Amino acid sequence: MRQILLSKQAIIAFTLCAVGTLLAAAGDDGLKAPNGFKDWYFANSMLLTTDQNKFGLNAGNHLIYINAKGLERFKRGDASPYPDGTVFVDDVRSYTTDGGAYLDAGRKFLTTMVKDSKKYASTGGWGFQAWVGGDPSKPVVMDAAKQCFACHTSQKAHDFAFSTYVD
Ligand code: HEC
Numbered sequence: 001m002r003q004i005l006l007s008k009q010a011i012i013a014f015t016l017c018a019v020g021t022l023l024a025a026a027g028d029d030g031l032k033a034p035n036g037f038k039d040w041y042f043a044n045s046m047l048l049t050t051d052q053n054k055f056g057l058n059a060g061n062h063l064i065y066i067n068a069k070g071l072e073r074f075k076r077g078d079a080s081p082y083p084d085g086t087v088f089v090d091d092v093r094s095y096t097t098d099g100g101a102y103l104d105a106g107r108k109f110l111t112t113m114v115k116d117s118k119k120y121a122s123t124g125g126w127g128f129q130a131w132v133g134g135d136p137s138k139p140v141v142m143d144a145a146k147q148c149f150a151c152h153t154s155q156k157a158h159d160f161a162f163s164t165y166v167d
Contacts, residue, residue: 029127029129029141029144031112031114031127031128031129031139032136033110033112033129033131033134033135033136034067034087034089034110034112037065037067037087037089037091038065040065040066040067040068040089041065041066041067041068041071041074042063042064042065043064043065043066043074043088043163043165044064044163044164044165044166045061045062045063045064046061046062046064047060047061047062047095047102048060048061048062055151058092058108058109060092060093060094060095060108060109061092061093061094061095061102061104062090062091062092062093063090063091063092063093064088064089064090064091064163065088065089065091066086066087066088066089066163067085067086067087069083069085069086069087070082070083070085070086070087070088070115073086073159074163074165075165077164077165079157079158079159080159081115081117081125081159082115082159082161083115084115084116084117084125085115085116086114086115087112087113087114087115088112088113088161088163089110089111089112090109090110090111090112091107091110091111091134092107092108092109092110092111093105093106093107093108094106094107094108106133107133107134108132108133109130109131109132109133109134109140110130110131110133110134111129111130111131112127112128112129112130113126113127113128113152113160113161114126114127114129115127120144122145123144123145123148123149124149124152124153124156124159124160125159125160126149126152126160127144128141128144128147128148128149128152129141129144
């Protein structure tokens with residue numbers, strides 16, 4: 001039933017709007033799965049096991065990257081906002097265990113935050129999106145305010161980013 005309703009809405013939207021607006025209406029914020037982030041600055045990591053964690057986040061090895069645009073601010077670590085064009089990636093890796101070792105078992109999610117203070121003003125100036133397995137055809141965020149920003153808002157004093165520079 002929900003699917004039928006959604007497709008009716010999609011048809012109406014298609015009739016009324018240009019394609020760009022249609023994508024927005026369908027919950028697609030236009031964010032693209034970033035390419036080449038493995039050449040960016042490796043900012044931080046956090047291994048979340050299947051034990052319950054205090055954030056309620058997905059288990060996985062979270063590998064955080066930041067692009068050159070935001071690097072200076074990241075290293076400074078003060079309260080100033082990240083410049084527009086900053087991109088964070090959280091490459092969430094599955095793992096297996098073998099004899100006390102945690103082994104990489106492929107990409108679980110590719111998660112990103114893109115700074116555009118005007119476009120994403122309602123979510124702290126950040127666009128949020130994540131893709132299952134990094135597959136561009138499988139975005140998971142339909143409501144960034146609820147699914148992402150609600151938790152990131154706790155980091156307001158750090159422009160909504162959790163990761164901090166570690167030496
Ligand atoms: C329950 C809290 C919570 C929710 C919900 C959440 N995050 Fe995060 N996020 C974190 C924490 C904690 C970190 C830092 C730890 C980590 O994942 O490495 C983080 C880190 C990130 C980072 C790396 C930059 C940074 O802030 O350190 C990105 C990108 C990111 N999250 C995107 C998202 C997206 C997109 C969503 C929505 C699908 C989302 N987050 C939802 C808690 C949350």
